[in-house]
Amino acid sequence: MQIRVTVNGTTYERDVEPRKLLIHFLRDDLDLTGSHIGCDTGNCGACSVIVDGVLLKSCMLLAVQADGANVETVEGLAADEELTPLQRSFNEHHALQCGYCTPGMLMSATALLRENPSPSEAEIEKALQGNICRCTGYWNIVEAVKAVTR
């Protein structure tokens, strides 16, 4: 099927099989390997992206379902190589160890802060519930998000 998807401001037209998951479309067809595949079962959140303003796990969406959609991935955060305040805060707070979960964590935290720029600690934890950090570095991740709340 022919689909037309805008990812981080660039529109791509591709022919894809309906069975292809959005995460594979991003990684294999568009070579946007920032979004990770951690579990492939919808549990870990490493593949989280924002589709038409809504945070989703891209391993639980078919690429054909993103036809006509506007997708944001971790590559789209740092426009012109300039890190976002959230990304800088992750750096400053040592909020990543192996870094595998980081793209998903950043997208979930970005979605949270857009909707609620002043979340409580409990709201931050609830917002990151769908993202698993295998290094169990949650403390610093929450600290990093807290530091950029208003």
Place this chain on the structure above:
Amino acid sequence: MLLREVDYAKPASLAEALELLAANDGARALAGGQTLINVMKARAASPDLLVDLHGLEELRGIELAADGTLTIGAMTTYSELIRSAEAKARPILGEVCAQIADVQVRNRGTVGGNVCSNDPTNHLPPLMVAIGARMTIAGPGGEREVPAEEFFLGVYMTAVGPGELLTRITVPAGRKDGFASVTLGADGTCICNAAATVNGAVRVALGCVDAVPVLVSAASPDEVAAAVRAAGLTPPADVHASSEYRAHLAEVLASRAAREAAEH
């Protein structure tokens, strides 16, 4: 993961969706996909055709009637329901949806998908039974309405037959509701859950203890535990809980949900 080859259709109307489902034995409705896509990865289901219900306006929206009756479109996501001003007329709906999985799943998973998949560990089947919801099913012959008590037929089985679709759920007015569960981690899969509503007597529907929600009635919250015991449950056992432990949880959670309902 690579799914088995599958065709995909995105109908523009409910009538077209019903035609596609009726014309293809291997067709399966795709709602939020937060269960179905994973089930397809595991090859536990291998539909030949996915009929994507996104974009069907007939299945969307939440309406509040003057008498407090809520009508919830089957394709309403958990997040939409949580944010809906209308749905606050029956607060338990948003409260329970906020306990399902995580933000990403709540953003995509649908109320209709939750009840139609009828996994015995799901949150909404017992809730819909307890609060006396009515399910509207559309098929080639038109629409019919089924009470939630008769909607759930078996594990993964509901009154929605081949070639049919759940279109909306109608919830009567009320506020005295409760929900209690023991889960695998915060907001995780339920090991046992109970939904209760108080309207004169107490109605409690238990999840995870049988193939379908088990409805128990009692005159007061204090009598709920005895009523659950009298129901003679023989819940399934798994790695998380023995049958005896689940039966014990059922009594405890039913009482907890009933007390919460009475206090509202």
